[in-house]
Amino acid sequence: MTPRKTGRFLLTSAMLLALATAAQAQTLRVGIATGPTSLDPHFHNLGPNNAAMRNVYDRLIHMDANMRLQPGLAVSWTPLDNTSWQINLREGVTFHDGTPFGAEDVAFTISRIPLVPNSPSALTRFVSRISAVEVVDSHTLILRTTNPSPLLPNDLAQFSILSLETTEAYLAANPGIAPSITEIDSSHFNSGALAIGTGPFRLVSWAPGDPMVLSANSDYWGGAPAFADAVVRPIPNDAARLAALLSGDVDLIDGLPTADIASTRANSAFNVFETPSNLAVYLHMDSDREISPFVRGLDGSEIANPLRDVRVRQAMSMALNREAIARVIMDGAATPAGQMLAPGFAGASDTLAATAFDPDGARALLAEAGYPDGFAITLNGPNDRYVNDERIAQAVAQNLSRIGIRTEVSVEPASTYFGAATRLEYSVMLLGWGSSTGEQGSTLDSLLRTHNSELGHGGANRGRFSDARFDEMIGAAMQVLDETERNAQVAAAAEYVIGERFGVIPIHFQMNFWAARQGITMSPRADNYTVLSEIGTR
Amino acid sequence: MLAFLGRRLIQSVAVLLVMSFLVFLGIFAIGNPVDVMIDPAATPLERETAIRALGLDLPWYQQYFAFLERAVAGDLGRSFVYNEPALDLILTRLPATLELAVAAMVMAVALGIPLGLWAGLHPGSWLDRTIMAGSIFLFSMPTFWVGIILIMLSSVWLGWLPSGDRGETVSILGVPFSFLTWDGLTHLFLPAFNLALFKLALVLRLVRAGVQEHMSSDYVAFARAKGVSERRIIGRHVLRNILIPVITVLGLEFGNLLAFAVVTETIFAWPGMGNLLIRSIQVLDRPVVVAYLMLTVVIFVLINLFVDLAYSALDPRIRVGGRA
Numbered sequence: 001m002t003p004r005k006t007g008r009f010l011l012t013s014a015m016l017l018a019l020a021t022a023a024q025a026q027t028l029r030v031g032i033a034t035g036p037t038s039l040d041p042h043f044h045n046l047g048p049n050n051a052a053m054r055n056v057y058d059r060l061i062h063m064d065a066n067m068r069l070q071p072g073l074a075v076s077w078t079p080l081d082n083t084s085w086q087i088n089l090r091e092g093v094t095f096h097d098g099t100p101f102g103a104e105d106v107a108f109t110i111s112r113i114p115l116v117p118n119s120p121s122a123l124t125r126f127v128s129r130i131s132a133v134e135v136v137d138s139h140t141l142i143l144r145t146t147n148p149s150p151l152l153p154n155d156l157a158q159f160s161i162l163s164l165e166t167t168e169a170y171l172a173a174n175p176g177i178a179p180s181i182t183e184i185d186s187s188h189f190n191s192g193a194l195a196i197g198t199g200p201f202r203l204v205s206w207a208p209g210d211p212m213v214l215s216a217n218s219d220y221w222g223g224a225p226a227f228a229d230a231v232v233r234p235i236p237n238d239a240a241r242l243a244a245l246l247s248g249d250v251d252l253i254d255g256l257p258t259a260d261i262a263s264t265r266a267n268s269a270f271n272v273f274e275t276p277s278n279l280a281v282y283l284h285m286d287s288d289r290e291i292s293p294f295v296r297g298l299d300g301s302e303i304a305n306p307l308r309d310v311r312v313r314q315a316m317s318m319a320l321n322r323e324a325i326a327r328v329i330m331d332g333a334a335t336p337a338g339q340m341l342a343p344g345f346a347g348a349s350d351t352l353a354a355t356a357f358d359p360d361g362a363r364a365l366l367a368e369a370g371y372p373d374g375f376a377i378t379l380n381g382p383n384d385r386y387v388n389d390e391r392i393a394q395a396v397a398q399n400l401s402r403i404g405i406r407t408e409v410s411v412e413p414a415s416t417y418f419g420a421a422t423r424l425e426y427s428v429m430l431l432g433w434g435s436s437t438g439e440q441g442s443t444l445d446s447l448l449r450t451h452n453s454e455l456g457h458g459g460a461n462r463g464r465f466s467d468a469r470f471d472e473m474i475g476a477a478m479q480v481l482d483e484t485e486r487n488a489q490v491a492a493a494a495e496y497v498i499g500e501r502f503g504v505i506p507i508h509f510q511m512n513f514w515a516a517r518q519g520i521t522m523s524p525r526a527d528n529y530t531v532l533s534e535i536g537t538r
Numbered sequence: 539m540l541a542f543l544g545r546r547l548i549q550s551v552a553v554l555l556v557m558s559f560l561v562f563l564g565i566f567a568i569g570n571p572v573d574v575m576i577d578p579a580a581t582p583l584e585r586e587t588a589i590r591a592l593g594l595d596l597p598w599y600q601q602y603f604a605f606l607e608r609a610v611a612g613d614l615g616r617s618f619v620y621n622e623p624a625l626d627l628i629l630t631r632l633p634a635t636l637e638l639a640v641a642a643m644v645m646a647v648a649l650g651i652p653l654g655l656w657a658g659l660h661p662g663s664w665l666d667r668t669i670m671a672g673s674i675f676l677f678s679m680p681t682f683w684v685g686i687i688l689i690m691l692s693s694v695w696l697g698w699l700p701s702g703d704r705g706e707t708v709s710i711l712g713v714p715f716s717f718l719t720w721d722g723l724t725h726l727f728l729p730a731f732n733l734a735l736f737k738l739a740l741v742l743r744l745v746r747a748g749v750q751e752h753m754s755s756d757y758v759a760f761a762r763a764k765g766v767s768e769r770r771i772i773g774r775h776v777l778r779n780i781l782i783p784v785i786t787v788l789g790l791e792f793g794n795l796l797a798f799a800v801v802t803e804t805i806f807a808w809p810g811m812g813n814l815l816i817r818s819i820q821v822l823d824r825p826v827v828v829a830y831l832m833l834t835v836v837i838f839v840l841i842n843l844f845v846d847l848a849y850s851a852l853d854p855r856i857r858v859g860g861r862a
Contacts, residue, residue, distance in 0.1 A: 037619045037620050038620060038621060040621075043621060044575070044619070045576075045577040045580075046575075046577070117591070118591050118592065118616065118621045119587075119588065119591055120571070120575040120576065120588050121572075121575050121576040121577050121580060121584075122584060122588065124584055124587070125577075125579070125580065125581055125584055185621060186621045187621065187622060190620075207630065208617075208622060208627060208814075209631070209809060209817070211703070233703060233807065234807070235702060235807040236804055236807070236813075236816075236817070237807070239686050239689075240685075240686070240689065240701065240702055240804075240807060243686070243689040243694055243702075244693075244701045244807075246693075246694045247689070247693035247694045247701045248697070249693070249701050249703070384820070413820070414574060414820075415568060415569055415574045415819075415821065415822050416569045418573045418574060419569040419570050419573035419574075420569070422573055433578065436577070442579070443579075446579050456581045456583070459579065459581050460578055460579060
């Protein structure tokens with residue numbers, strides 16, 4: 001190298017270095033507790049997957065931080081009659097590979113969802129109400145439903161839209177990978193070949209369990225993201241995730257452990273973001289069987305199941321010191337719950353508050369029900385599913401024991417617990433329910449409507465609660481097209497079935513926490529998704 | 539030699555068969571993976587579809603035989619969760635774990651043998667006492683706790699080393715390695731050091747005990763009488779003899795490092811096999827867990843084979859094949 005060349009070389013190197021540093025400053029580095037299991041948006045209906053998909057793909061309808069519906073790829077959705085909806089699509093949107101977005105893409109996506117090969121948890125439920133898709137023109141669709149389906153827009157907010165043209169071209173180039181475009185398996189998304197959406201970021205690289213690397217889609221219809229690049233790293237260990245933030249290896253983390261909230265808040269280099277979540281922790285009781293497996297008399301004898309008596313269930317609710325659980329066990333990271341979704345969400349009641357803590361009243365009520373000395377139960381729960389789940393179960397057991405219901409706690413990993421709970425092996429269960437549609441009606445329908453597998457009612461009714469009046473109320477409410485009216489009816493049903501019948505006993509709403517270094521802002525989401533396009537700088 | 543290898547092969551296949559059966563049955567008994575993986579709001583129909591899609595509707599023995607049939611053809615099944623071939627998933631993560639295990643082993647040996655030698659040659663000295671006390675300390679501290687302390691100390695407070703992940707890698711024959719870049723090395727150091735601590739204590743104690751035993755033995759006295767230099771006695775005779783138990787233990791420990799570096803990998807978010815295993819167990823991803831443990835058996839069989847070969851290299855009196 002001549003001196004001049006060397007000089008030029010050094011100069012170029014310096015410039016490259018400067019460029020690299022400038023670009024680096026625009027890279028958003030995020031640490032999350034759990035990464036996605038696939039980049040196929042229809043493969044696995046799971047929180048971490050759904051969250052990751054929001055970076056690459058769009059839905060017809062988007063949900064804002066408080067789970068209210070907002071225009072996404074659809075600009076408007078209007079019911080034409082009881083069973084048809086007109087969807088008007090956004091004009092001028094293109095996929096990351098340049099193919100234009102239109103009505104055919106939506107029709108293709110809807111036809112693919114029930115057919116995804118080997119799916120452990122498909123998104124079929126969100127398209128099963130749709131009986132026909134009619135493409136009116138390139139940006140207008142009519143969706144027909146078998147029954148009146150007022151919650152169709154909530155379903156449309158759940159699944160990502162794929163490109164028909166891209167998929168067709170890919171199959172044509174790789175014949176033999178699948179018999180048809182609707183049956184291409186998830187590996188072709190994981191490789192990145194088909195992970196092409198209209199979303200705010202393009203996929204750069206990903207492998208199972210590895211970081212997801214993204215670059216901004218500067219042409220995004222919703223405005224270019226605040227960062228040129230993003231890396232989302234799964235860091236499952238809580239302490240390690242926090243350490244990564246504290247050491248400056250990442251800019252933002254989700255799932256801030258409750259024990260570290262106070263110290264992180266006190267540290268001026270970091271900000272904590274929080275919001276009440278859509279997840280309610282609650283007790284479900286066997287209110288159906290005459291003899292329940294984990295209910296005993298105080299002497300250990302078999303007794304008729306007292307949990308069928310509404311007074312006993314009410315007494316249990318009154319026995320819970322929810323304020324103390326939220327303050328002491330949850331370190332303030334929870335708010336006491338009186339229903340399954342916090343007030344402010346669709347279908348939540350404004351008046352249904354948490355049952356007041358009243359152990360004396362609870363004892364009196366138990367006596368009135370014929371159990372002045374109480375009885376014995378086992379409270380079953382998971383120990384790795386909800387924040388502090390095992391300690392909550394122990395606190396609940398102490399509360400119940402105080403009014404004479406001698407409670408033993410038995411916890412186990414989620415991998416065995418949920419199966420056993422679904423097989424009705426337990427009597428009193430600690431559970432949580434996150435309403436993915438952001439609306440209380442379908443939650444109540446799943447948890448408390450009389451179980452009927454053919455009609456799909458009461459799918460998660462693990463207590464087999466059954467009440468004719470409630471069935472009627474929720475059945476009617478779920479047919480009402482007008483949103484305001486429907487929400488009022490759902491709220492009334494909640495006031496009845498939880499406030500009067502104590503079909504389930506809500507304990508608290510979990511709060512969601514994020515922590516970020518100074519200078520990073522975000523809108524904390526009720527669904528606990530970390531959505532990169534909602535993260536900015538200041 | 540050939541007969542020896544043949545016998546080893548038959549033994550290994552038998553162990554693999556028993557292992558696959560036990561793991562398969564064990565996970566089957568824990569529960570249905572669909573209950574863990576499916577959205578709680580799923581309809582019964584969706585649940586049925588998922589169970590059929592994963593082949594979980596068949597009785598367990600049919601599932602097991604179908605698995606064996608495919609396994610013979612080299613297909614250990616697809617992960618329920620990732621829908622990728624289980625073996626591929628594991629093998630793509632093997633290099634990361636291998637790198638970590640080798641780095642930890644190198645640290646343990648490079649520090650453990652000299653320290654053990656010194657302590658063994660100068661028993662009762664202040665340095666010996668310090669080394670021995672330190673090794674008890676290393677033995678008794680739980681890995682996860684040390685890991686967190688290491689992160690807090692060198693990443694959060696001092697800001698010298700990154701807190702986790704693999705850093706920049708360089709591909710050799712398509713396999714990414716961290717130790718070839720400076721960034722990668724800084725990422726590798728802490729987790730490898732964390733893993734090495736326990737092995738370090740083990741190695742130095744083994745070496746110290748061996749040195750003490752051999753230094754007072756007849757052949758050393760004889761060599762001294764013959765006028766062989768102390769350096770040659772230690773380097774050529776004593777060290778050789780004490781290395782045999784050290785290699786046995788290191789072989790087993792290396793297998794453990796490879797297969798069960800779970801805790802360290804989780805804490806340092808190291809994208810290795812252990813991280814995959816723990817997640818797969820949590821969601822009952824049976825194909826991955828079975829394939830993983832089968833691979834573990836293969837690794838242990840191979841390591842034992844190498845250990846046997848190393849014996850005969852160190853001590854020609856030991857012949858591979860068992861007849862010494």
